[in-house]
Amino acid sequence: GNSVTQMEGPVTLSEEAFLTINCTYTATGYPSLFWYVQYPGEGLQLLLKATKADDKGSNKGFEATYRKETTSFHLEKGSVQVSDSAVYFCALSDRGYSSASKIIFGSGTRLSIRP
Amino acid sequence: GAVVSQHPSRVICKSGTSVKIECRSLDFQATTMFWYRQFPKQSLMLMATSNEGSKATYEQGVEKDKFLINHASLTLSTLTVTSAHPEDSSFYICSAHGTSGAYEQYFGPGTRLTVT
Numbered sequence: 642g643n644s645v646t647q648m649e650g651p652v653t654l655s656e657e658a659f660l661t662i663n664c665t666y667t668a669t670g671y672p673s674l675f676w677y678v679q680y681p682g683e684g685l686q687l688l689l690k691a692t693k694a695d696d697k698g699s700n701k702g703f704e705a706t707y708r709k710e711t712t713s714f715h716l717e718k719g720s721v722q723v724s725d726s727a728v729y730f731c732a733l734s735d736r737g738y739s740s741a742s743k744i745i746f747g748s749g750t751r752l753s754i755r756p
Numbered sequence: 757g758a759v760v761s762q763h764p765s766r767v768i769c770k771s772g773t774s775v776k777i778e779c780r781s782l783d784f785q786a787t788t789m790f791w792y793r794q795f796p797k798q799s800l801m802l803m804a805t806s807n808e809g810s811k812a813t814y815e816q817g818v819e820k821d822k823f824l825i826n827h828a829s830l831t832l833s834t835l836t837v838t839s840a841h842p843e844d845s846s847f848y849i850c851s852a853h854g855t856s857g858a859y860e861q862y863f864g865p866g867t868r869l870t871v872t
Contacts (some may be wrong), residue, residue, distance in 0.1 A: 745802075
């Protein structure tokens with residue numbers, strides 16, 4: 642079945658460091674891929690998405706590129722801030738862009754940024 | 757942007773009682789809502805998919821008689837945990853998909869249930 646694997650945390654970085662959180666997926670067909678962020682005490686927010694191969698999703702300085710050849714969707718940011726401290730979830734949806742389909746989440750990676 | 761609310765945000769109940777959690781789409785109509793459960797420091801696990809006016813579809817291993825889901829209108833879905841036990845303590849999150857045709861699931865802020 643479809644699944645998402647992301648690097649285990651916690652990840653602790655200093656402010657302004659470069660961030661990479663790895664994510665790989667297993668899916669039949671052509672899933673849509675997402676990164677969600679969960680700030681302490683809050684619900685999930687969509688951070689960015691990509692719906693087809695080679696698409697790059699970007700938001701708030703974060704980027705991820707849909708790599709079909711490596712089945713990956715790694716999250717990157719060039720210079721992290723303390724306010725980026727949160728839990729990040731990689732996810733996929735297996736029924737295409739315009740359908741209401743269930744989302745399969747990775748295990749989440751907790752990110753802590755030191756001032 | 758679209759907003760989804762959940763009520764209550766926190767609830768503590770005694771073992772054996774039932775608890776109802778509401779999920780509302782505040783500024784859009786949601787034909788489909790999803791209910792997830794999140795254990796501490798773990799990912800979200802889909803419990804069921806709820807379509808307005810029809811019975812919910814439960815994921816394998818989720819007891820439909822224990823977790824009753826009702827989606828009576830395009831803006832409201834409810835999850836009732838019946839005869840709750842301490843092992844039901846968890847963070848329950850709903851999401852809603854709109855009717856506009858464009859993909860987007862909007863997540864509620866979650867409800868933390870503690871069963872004593």
